[in-house]
Amino acid sequence: MQHVDILLINIGQLLTMESLGPRAGKEMQKLPMIEDGLVAISKGKIAYIGTSDSRNDFKADIIIDCEGKLVTPGLVDPHTHVVFGGSREHEMTLKQQGIPYLDILKQGGGILSTVTKTRDVSKEDLYKKARFHLDRMLSHGVTTIEAKSGYGLDRQTELKQLKVAKQLNETHSIDLVSTFLGAHAIPKEYKEEPEAFLQEMLAILGQIKTEELAEFVDIFTETGVFTVEQSRKYLAEAKALGFDLKIHADEIDPLGGTELACELCAVTADHLVGASDEGIKRLAESGTIAVLLPGTTFYLGKDTFARARKMIDEGVIVALATDFNPGSCPTENLQLIMSFAALKLKMTPEEIWNAVTINAAHAINRGDVAGQLVIGRQADLVIWDVPNYQYLPYHYGVNHANTVIKRGEIVSKRSNHPDSIVVSKK
Numbered sequence: 001m002q003h004v005d006i007l008l009i010n011i012g013q014l015l016t017m018e019s020l021g022p023r024a025g026k027e028m029q030k031l032p033m034i035e036d037g038l039v040a041i042s043k044g045k046i047a048y049i050g051t052s053d054s055r056n057d058f059k060a061d062i063i064i065d066c067e068g069k070l071v072t073p074g075l076v077d078p079h080t081h082v083v084f085g086g087s088r089e090h091e092m093t094l095k096q097q098g099i100p101y102l103d104i105l106k107q108g109g110g111i112l113s114t115v116t117k118t119r120d121v122s123k124e125d126l127y128k129k130a131r132f133h134l135d136r137m138l139s140h141g142v143t144t145i146e147a148k149s150g151y152g153l154d155r156q157t158e159l160k161q162l163k164v165a166k167q168l169n170e171t172h173s174i175d176l177v178s179t180f181l182g183a184h185a186i187p188k189e190y191k192e193e194p195e196a197f198l199q200e201m202l203a204i205l206g207q208i209k210t211e212e213l214a215e216f217v218d219i220f221t222e223t224g225v226f227t228v229e230q231s232r233k234y235l236a237e238a239k240a241l242g243f244d245l246k247i248h249a250d251e252i253d254p255l256g257g258t259e260l261a262c263e264l265c266a267v268t269a270d271h272l273v274g275a276s277d278e279g280i281k282r283l284a285e286s287g288t289i290a291v292l293l294p295g296t297t298f299y300l301g302k303d304t305f306a307r308a309r310k311m312i313d314e315g316v317i318v319a320l321a322t323d324f325n326p327g328s329c330p331t332e333n334l335q336l337i338m339s340f341a342a343l344k345l346k347m348t349p350e351e352i353w354n355a356v357t358i359n360a361a362h363a364i365n366r367g368d369v370a371g372q373l374v375i376g377r378q379a380d381l382v383i384w385d386v387p388n389y390q391y392l393p394y395h396y397g398v399n400h401a402n403t404v405i406k407r408g409e410i411v412s413k414r415s416n417h418p419d420s421i422v423v424s425k426k
C-alpha cells in the first residue's frame, strides 16, 4: 500500500486532458476523461491517476471525497494585464454615450489614463493590488496565468510592473509568465514620434533579458496605435534578442496583424475579431495559437465576435483568456469567458475545456507543466461544484470552483457551504 499526501476519491468525471501537444481544429473535440476517477498526490506532484478500483492501494494524510463532482486541471489564463494602477469605472458613461474605445484612447483616456495611475503608484501598492486580483483568479480555479506590462510606457514603470509580476510569481500560488508590452500605446511625450518611442522600448529589452523579467514581447497593432510595418520591425528586433512573440492583432480594425503573427512565427496572435480568411488559413498552417478574448468583445459592446468556428474547422489551435484589464475587460473570471465562448463563439464544451487547459498552457510555453493531469507533473487541479463538464459553461456568471489545489496544496476552498466537499484527515 502506497502512502500519499492527498487522495481524491469518488470523482464523477476526471478530465485529464492528456496530450503530447496542443490540440488543433477538430482534435479539440477530444476530451480525455476517466469516470469514477481517483487522483493521488504526493510531494506536490501527481503520484497516480486512475479509477476508484485502486482506492485500497493507497493510504493518505488527507482524503477528499469529491462526491461525484467534476475534477480538471487548474485553468490557465494566457492573456491578462493583471498589474495596473487605478480603475476606469468613469469610462462606463462614455461607453453608454457610444464613444468608441479607440476615441477614448485618442483623447488621452483609456490605456493612457491607466498609465498615469500606474506611474504614480508605489511598487508596494501595485504588488498588493495585483495580489488581490490574483487571489480572485485563484478562487475561480485559475492556477497559471500570463501577465503583461504595458501601463508604464517608460523604462522605470515598465520595469516596475515586470518586477511586481516576478515577485508575485515567487510569492503567490499562481504561476505567472511575463510579457513585455511596452508597445501598448503611444504616450503623450512621444505623440508625434511613434518610431522613436518604439526604439525607447527596444532599449529596455537588454535589461529585461538579463534580469529575466519577461519571456514574451507583445505589441498593440491597431489603428491609431502601431501599424503593421512598425510592428514587424519592432517584433523582429525583439525576436533577434531571443524573445518569443505575441501580438494584439485585428482586435478592432482588420489591419493584418494575424498574418504578421504567422509570418514572424509568433507563439500567439490574440483577439482576432477582424482576422481575414487568409489570416485564419495562415494560423492553421503556421501553428501560431489563436488566443480568443470574447469577454472583451462583449464588454466593448460589439455584435461581431472572433470567428472561432471557422478557425477550428480550418485546423487552428484555439485558446481562451480573460484579457483581464481595467478598460476593455474588467473580470478575473475565466469561467465567465467559457460561457461567452459557448454562447458567442459557438464553441462546444469539449473545445472550450481544451482552450482553457492544454492549449492555453501552450500559448504561454507551459505545455510541459500546466494544463493536463499526468503522473509526475505538478498537481494543479480544481474540484468543481458541477456534475459534468458540459455544465460549467452552461450555468454562467457564478463561481463553480469548490476546491483549488496548487502544487499539491489546497490553496482555495469553499467552506461553510452546504455543498462544501468533505476533507477528512487520517
Ligand SMILES: N=CN[C@@H](CCC(=O)O)C(=O)O
Binding pocket: 081, 110, 111, 114, 220, 248, 251, 296, 323, 325, 326, 327, 328, 329
Ligand atoms: N487592446 C489593448 N489592450 C487591452 C486593453 C487595455 C486597456 O484598455 O487598458 C486589451 O487587450 O483589450
Ligand SMILES: [Zn+2]
Binding pocket: 079, 080, 081, 248, 323, 325
Ligand atoms: Zn490585452
